[in-house]
Amino acid sequence: MHVGSAALPEPRALTSWRVLVAVVALVILTVAAATLAVRAQIRSRALQNAVHGVEIVSSLVIDQSLTLTDITHGTNPINAAALNADVIMLKRRGEVVNLSIWSLATSQLVYSDVEPSAIEAPPPDVMARARKGDAFAVTDKEAATDTVIVYHPYDANGDGTMDAVAEVMLPRDRVDGPVAHSMNLVYASGALVLLLALAGILQVRRHQLRQDHAAVHDALTGLGNRLLLRRVAPPTLARATPERPAALLLIDLDNFKPVNDALGHAAGDELLVAAADLIREASGPAGVVVRFGGDEFAVLLGPLSGRGVARDVANEIRKRIRQPLMVAGSELEVGASVGMAWAPTDGAELSDLLSRADKAMYYAKYSGSGVAEYAATPETSPPDPRVTTLSQLGRALAGHELELFYQPVRGADAAVKSVEALPRWHHPQRGLLEAGMFIPAVAHTSVATALTTWVLRQAARQVAEWRADGVQVSVSVNVSARTLYNDALPDVIRTVAAEYGLPLSALELEVAEAILVRESARAIPAMLRLRDAGVGFCVDKFGAEYGAVSVLAEAPIQRVKIDQRFTGTAVEFPLARAIVGGWIRVAHQLGLTVVAQGVETPEASRCLVDLGCDEMQGFGIGRPMPAAELTRWLARPSAHAGPG
Numbered sequence: 001m002h003v004g005s006a007a008l009p010e011p012r013a014l015t016s017w018r019v020l021v022a023v024v025a026l027v028i029l030t031v032a033a034a035t036l037a038v039r040a041q042i043r044s045r046a047l048q049n050a051v052h053g054v055e056i057v058s059s060l061v062i063d064q065s066l067t068l069t070d071i072t073h074g075t076n077p078i079n080a081a082a083l084n085a086d087v088i089m090l091k092r093r094g095e096v097v098n099l100s101i102w103s104l105a106t107s108q109l110v111y112s113d114v115e116p117s118a119i120e121a122p123p124p125d126v127m128a129r130a131r132k133g134d135a136f137a138v139t140d141k142e143a144a145t146d147t148v149i150v151y152h153p154y155d156a157n158g159d160g161t162m163d164a165v166a167e168v169m170l171p172r173d174r175v176d177g178p179v180a181h182s183m184n185l186v187y188a189s190g191a192l193v194l195l196l197a198l199a200g201i202l203q204v205r206r207h208q209l210r211q212d213h214a215a216v217h218d219a220l221t222g223l224g225n226r227l228l229l230r231r232v233a234p235p236t237l238a239r240a241t242p243e244r245p246a247a248l249l250l251i252d253l254d255n256f257k258p259v260n261d262a263l264g265h266a267a268g269d270e271l272l273v274a275a276a277d278l279i280r281e282a283s284g285p286a287g288v289v290v291r292f293g294g295d296e297f298a299v300l301l302g303p304l305s306g307r308g309v310a311r312d313v314a315n316e317i318r319k320r321i322r323q324p325l326m327v328a329g330s331e332l333e334v335g336a337s338v339g340m341a342w343a344p345t346d347g348a349e350l351s352d353l354l355s356r357a358d359k360a361m362y363y364a365k366y367s368g369s370g371v372a373e374y375a376a377t378p379e380t381s382p383p384d385p386r387v388t389t390l391s392q393l394g395r396a397l398a399g400h401e402l403e404l405f406y407q408p409v410r411g412a413d414a415a416v417k418s419v420e421a422l423p424r425w426h427h428p429q430r431g432l433l434e435a436g437m438f439i440p441a442v443a444h445t446s447v448a449t450a451l452t453t454w455v456l457r458q459a460a461r462q463v464a465e466w467r468a469d470g471v472q473v474s475v476s477v478n479v480s481a482r483t484l485y486n487d488a489l490p491d492v493i494r495t496v497a498a499e500y501g502l503p504l505s506a507l508e509l510e511v512a513e514a515i516l517v518r519e520s521a522r523a524i525p526a527m528l529r530l531r532d533a534g535v536g537f538c539v540d541k542f543g544a545e546y547g548a549v550s551v552l553a554e555a556p557i558q559r560v561k562i563d564q565r566f567t568g569t570a571v572e573f574p575l576a577r578a579i580v581g582g583w584i585r586v587a588h589q590l591g592l593t594v595v596a597q598g599v600e601t602p603e604a605s606r607c608l609v610d611l612g613c614d615e616m617q618g619f620g621i622g623r624p625m626p627a628a629e630l631t632r633w634l635a636r637p638s639a640h641a642g643p644g
Contacts, residue, residue, distance in 0.1 A: 051135045054150040054168045062101070062166060067582060068156040071103050071110050071164045080111065086266055087113045097147050097169040101154070104131050104162055122167055126151050130165035147171060220269055221276035224290040229298060232288050233350040237343045239303050246302025246343040247310035248350075250357040251279060251317060252365065254335035256295035257440075265514065271327045271334065282316040298357075307342065314338045314371045337365035341374040393425070393438060393447055397454055401426045404458045405624035406475070408633070409595060409617045412609050416634060418474040420510070420617065421459040422624050423451065439480075452483045456496050460507060462627050464500040471634055476508040476538055481515045484526050490533035504534035508559070512540045516551040524555050531556040541597070543583070552590055560587050564598020564618070571607045581611045588612065 066075065066083065075083070090096040091113075100112040100119050104127060112119050122130075129136065130153040147169045156163040216228035224232075240246035253275060256268065272295065279297050280289045288300040299317075301310050321336040339361025341353045356374040364372035396402055403426060406419040425433040439448075459475045466473055483489060497504050509530070515523050516539065527537055538559040539551065543566050552560060562580060569576040580596075587594045596608045599618035608616060625633060 051150055051152070054135070054152045054166070054170070062154060066101070066111070066154075066156060066164075068163060069578075069582075071101070071154075071156050072105060075111055083111060084113060088270065097171055098167075099169075100167045102127070102165050102167065104153075104164055110164060122151065122165060127165065131162050133162050218291040221273050221291050223276050223280065223297070224288065226290065226292060229288065229290045229300060230350060233300055236288075236300060236302055237348060237350065237353075240343040240348075241303065242345060244303040244305065245307060245310075245345065246300065247304065247307070247313075248341050248343070248353040248357045249299040249301070249310065249314055249317070250292075250339045250354070250361045251297040251299070251321075252337050252361055253295040253321070254337060254365070255332075256334065265518070267327055271325065271332070274325050274327065275321055275334070275336075278320040279317050282320050283313055287313065298354075302343070310340060310342075311371075314340055318370050336370075337361055338371045339364055339374070340372070346374050392427075393451070396425055396427075397447075397450060401428070402451075402454065403626060404455065404462070405626055406462070406630045407617060407624040408622040408630065409615050410621050411615050412613065416473060417615055418476060418508070419463075419630070420476045420478075420624075421455055422478075423455055424624075435478075448480045449483045449486050449489075452477065452479055452489075453492055453496075456493065456507065457499075460496045460500045460502055463506055464502055466631070466634075467502075467506075469631075471631075474506045474508060476510045478510045478512075478540065481519060481523065484509075484511060484515070484523060484530075490530055490535065493530075493535055494533060505536060508536045508538055510538045510540040510561070511555075511557075513542050513551065513563075516555055520551065520554065527556050538595070543579075552587060552592060557592060559593040559595055559615075561595040561597050561617070562613075567596040567604065567608060567613075568598045568600070570611070571601070571603050577607065577611065580608070580613075584612045 062083070070080075087096060087099050090099075098112075098114055100114075101110040102108065102122060103110050107121065107127065109119060109121070130151055133153050133155075135150070135152045148171075150168045150170060152166045152168060153162040154164040154166055155161060216224055216231065218225050236246050253271075256271065272291075275295075276289070276291060276297065279299065280287075283289050283299045283301070286301065290298050290300075292298055299313065301313060304310060318336050318338055321334055325332050325334060339357045339359065341347065341357040341360060343353055346356045347353045360372040360374040364370055403424050405422045405424050407422060408416045409418045409420065411417045423435050423439075425438055427433050439451075455477050459477055463473060463475045479489075493504065493507060497507055511523065511527070531537070536559075537555065537557040538561060539555065539557050540561050541563045542560045543563040560583075562583060566576050566580050566583075570580050571577070584594050593614045594612070595615040595617055596604075596613045597617050599605055599608065599616040600620040602620070604618075605616060605620065622630075622633060
């Protein structure tokens with residue numbers, strides 16, 4: 001039979017193979033398209049978070065230090081030092097690699113934390129976008145590095161005009177946590193699905209590790225925290241024996257508060273970081289070093305071959321911290337007190353060792369020995385002064401040992417406008433104590449609220465008496481953060497004002513600038529609730545936190561008191577005079593009354609009046625006085641004259 005030329009059917013296997021190829025090709029194309037979309041989404045999200053992170057850095061760092069004058073004519077030493085301190089802190093936390101700021105008007109470098117010769121000016125297109133207020137990140141040209149450059153425009157004058165552009169280099173892993181890593185792990189390749197799966201697993205694991213690390217470490221110093229100590233202590237203490245003991249050391253810096261008060265929050269942080277490094281080095285690789293909070297640290301050692309090892313560590317820590325430390329451009333002598341407790345002889349549980357090491361540490365501080373062991377601490381040693389002050393002040397409130405002194409505040413027109421109420425304690429053993437000698441011990445306890453209520457009541461009664469005699473003054477009362485956040489405070493103020501027939505405008509609350517800067521997310525809503533209840537506010541010690549002008553616009557305040565470190569030097573130093581004048585102009589634009597603190601001389605008074613200061617307070621105006629003495633002082637003609 002003749003067979004024609006018609007094609008024979010293809011084998012089933014060959015047809016299946018072609019179908020499989022088509023399906024695989026379709027899957028690859030589909031996955032590739034999806035990958036491109038995912039990659040674009042990841043990239044977009046990472047860039048958005050990079051810009052957002054730099055906006056936060058700018059608001060917390062640049063806004064507090066740079067002025068339009070700095071951007072136009074170059075930074076002044078005080079602002080540059082403040083900015084540098086903040087950048088150093090951010091670098092230690094791993095949040096910033098480099099920061100440079102360029103003037104959009106002159107295209108000149110305003111500030112850089114690295115050698116200016118190593119910095120390239122931003123390209124013209126970057127400057128053009130920045131002038132339009134466009135914040136954006138550049139990743140392509142830095143793809144081979146571990147950093148991302150973010151350009152952020154900066155409105156120094158607050159009028160919507162872009163005056164500068166900040167070039168901020170971020171570590172790539174701080175752009176958006178695990179998402180940033182995925183930018184480097186997503187590729188359009190044959191192993192795409194596997195890569196995506198591996199990338200996802202790595203991202204989740206890395207994110208978990210970061211979260212775990214952050215939970216047990218102090219963000220400022222990088223040391224462990226209390227939670228880490230609670231995790232690692234039990235197995236260490238369980239292995240301790242009298243022959244091979246474990247030791248717990250508690251370290252308290254001796255002069256931290258004066259440094260923090262005098263040089264500011266950033267210098268205090270720098271000191272804590274320096275102390276942490278010294279304690280870590282002195283403790284050696286086997287020591288677990290943690291920051292307990294504030295200026296207290298702890299070291300866990302053991303089990304040890306003998307007690308001499310821990311004693312050597314304690315003495316080495318004290319020796320290193322006693323050496324002059326370079327902080328904020330100054331050499332400081334700080335010192336430390338160390339208390340020691342042993343496991344198992346002083347206790348087998350961490351809580352017991354902490355309590356006993358704490359007692360030894362306070363004995364070391366009180367006795368001047370510097371280092372003390374719990375076993376060698378006399379039973380008759382003085383109790384913790386914080387606890388003593390707390391209990392004694394509670395009794396003082398009930399026993400009429402407290403008295404209010406009043407410091408007058410004079411207006412530029414020489415009239416006494418208001419007074420500040422300042423508690424004093426007639427201590428049975430220690431004599432007359434100013435507020436700074438007992439308030440810090442109770443600021444974070446319920447006693448602070450009870451004390452504020454007492455001060456408000458006494459001040460309102462006295463102001464009502466003065467007003468009845470024709471002296472129209474108002475009174476300001478300082479409040480701690482704990483008291484400010486107390487939900488009962490509005491009712492207390494309304495009750496006190498009604499009891500003595502005073503308008504709420506006669507009572508003002510003073511809030512330290514440090515509270516507004518460090519706790520603004522909580523402080524400002526609390527102040528808004530009080531403002532709605534009719535309470536007025538004043539910012540105390542403005543400038544102590546490098547002059548965070550942003551708090552003036554955000555917080556519901558009527559008055560601002562400029563810190564005496566600036567007003568006291570305004571006569572002698574043109575730079576301080578310029579800073580004070582700038583703050584006064586900003587405050588006046590916001591409708592605020594400006595009070596100069598620390599006015600002591602006629603020259604200072606005239607200088608501050610010329611700068612536009614509305615009111616003045618200081619020893620040159622009038623010292624804090626008991627109510628009776630201030631009543632007589634107000635009756636004298638000299639009370640309504642300037643200093644001198």
